[in-house]
Amino acid sequence: MDFVLSGVAACGACLFTNPLEVVKTRMQLQGELQTRGSYRVYYRNVFHAFYTIGKVDGLAGLQKGLVPALLYQFCMNGVRLGSYAVIESSGYIRNHHGRVSAVKSTVAGAAAGVAGAVMGSPIYLVKTHLQSQSTSSIAVGHQYKHQGMTQALVAIYTEHGIVGLWRGASAAVPRVSVGSAAQLSTFSSSKEFVADLKVFPKDSWLVALSAGMISSVVVVLAMTPFDVVSTRLYNQPVDPFGKGLMYRGFADCFSKTLRKEGLMGLYKGLGASYFRLGPHTILSLFFWDELRKLYR
Numbered sequence: 001m002d003f004v005l006s007g008v009a010a011c012g013a014c015l016f017t018n019p020l021e022v023v024k025t026r027m028q029l030q031g032e033l034q035t036r037g038s039y040r041v042y043y044r045n046v047f048h049a050f051y052t053i054g055k056v057d058g059l060a061g062l063q064k065g066l067v068p069a070l071l072y073q074f075c076m077n078g079v080r081l082g083s084y085a086v087i088e089s090s091g092y093i094r095n096h097h098g099r100v101s102a103v104k105s106t107v108a109g110a111a112a113g114v115a116g117a118v119m120g121s122p123i124y125l126v127k128t129h130l131q132s133q134s135t136s137s138i139a140v141g142h143q144y145k146h147q148g149m150t151q152a153l154v155a156i157y158t159e160h161g162i163v164g165l166w167r168g169a170s171a172a173v174p175r176v177s178v179g180s181a182a183q184l185s186t187f188s189s190s191k192e193f194v195a196d197l198k199v200f201p202k203d204s205w206l207v208a209l210s211a212g213m214i215s216s217v218v219v220v221l222a223m224t225p226f227d228v229v230s231t232r233l234y235n236q237p238v239d240p241f242g243k244g245l246m247y248r249g250f251a252d253c254f255s256k257t258l259r260k261e262g263l264m265g266l267y268k269g270l271g272a273s274y275f276r277l278g279p280h281t282i283l284s285l286f287f288w289d290e291l292r293k294l295y296r
Contacts, residue, residue: 006085007078009287013280014073019062020276021069023049025131027269028231029141033246033260042138046271056135065130068149072123073284076176080116081288084108084184093188100192105185113180117172122165124172126152128234142237160242167242168234170250175230179223179277183215187285190214208289212282219281220274225266227273229253 023046031039043049053061087093093105129144129152136143146152156164190211200206233253236246247253257265 003078003082005291006081006288007074009291010073010077010081010284011070012287013283014066014069016283017276017280018066018069019050020046020272020279022053022062022064022131024227024269024272024276025128025231025235026053026134026138026140027272028228029132029235030268031261032141032232033256035260036262042140046275049272052138053134056138061134064133065127065149068123068127068130071149072120072127075123076116076120077284078116079119080112080176080180081184081284083112083115084180085292087112088188100188102185102189105188106181109184110177110181112184113177114173116180117176118166118169121169121172122153122156123149124230125156125165125168125234128168128231132235141232141235144235159240160238164238164242167238167244168230171226171230171233171253174250175223175226178226179219182222183219183281183285186215186218187211191289203293205286205290208286209282212285213278215285216274216278216281220270220277223277224270224273225254228266228268229257232257 023043027043027046027049030041030043043052050062057064087108093100093108095101095104126146126149129146130149132141133143133146134140144152146155153165160167191207194200194207194210194214195202200210229250233244233247233250236244238244247256254266261268
């Protein structure tokens with residue numbers, strides 16, 4: 001049941017944050033492997049990106065890729081949070097004093113993240129393609145011509161086989177494992193810390209909400225470079241054999257981005273990342289904690 005509750009919690013958060021995911025994806029692809037000032041800037045910041053996409057692609061453009069985004073959240077976070085809940089219930093993440101162990105909770109979060117990333121990778125691939133698609137006047141990154149999630153999955157499988165559906169997983173695993181380790185370890189520790197302060201009543205929903213807010217800052221700072229690399233690897237054009245035309249893999253994309261765009265290239269869309277990952281982290285962890293209380 002933990003897996004279902006985790007998936008539902010993540011989907012609830014996704015309904016609110018998907019427009020921010022669209023903005024984040026576009027900003028991360030803007031000026032790909034180009035030096036600052038050598039490319040046209042369509043999206044100056046988060047708010048300008050919202051306005052531009054809404055104006056050119058319409059309000060529906062801000063919810064592009066919603067179906068695969070919901071499915072991805074249910075599958076990936078269902079496995080990730082569900083696995084962590086099972087590990088947490090077993091008492092593994094606590095030391096002999098009964099307190100949350102930073103090392104054990106980080107390892108458990110990373111392991112749960114790897115399982116979720118592998119499971120959800122094909123859906124994330126399609127989600128990225130759909131969210132980057134836009135009207136030519138504001139297009140950034142490679143433009144695929146998918147008509148929807150099902151058509152995209154069938155087209156990729158037909159052309160590149162089962163392996164093609166897991167293209168980009170080499171970036172998804174470090175992205176989600178780092179993000180998951182940062183998120184779940186800081187959430188467990190923060191929840192314990194906030195509860196110890198006794199600012200809120202015991203088992204109050206405000207404890208989980210406060211812990212989620214602390215966790216979200218750590219997640220964004222740790223995860224954004226991996227998120228940029230992941231988005232670019234998933235969205236790059238491929239040859240008839242399914243081989244990337246821009247990057248050979250995670251390390252190649254990371255080094256090329258750093259060399260061409262500098263450190264800030266790896267933090268492109270940081271504001272959008274926080275506006276998206278921040279609320280998503282807060283909401284998903286809050287929903288997850290509250291749903292688990294109701295189930296018990």
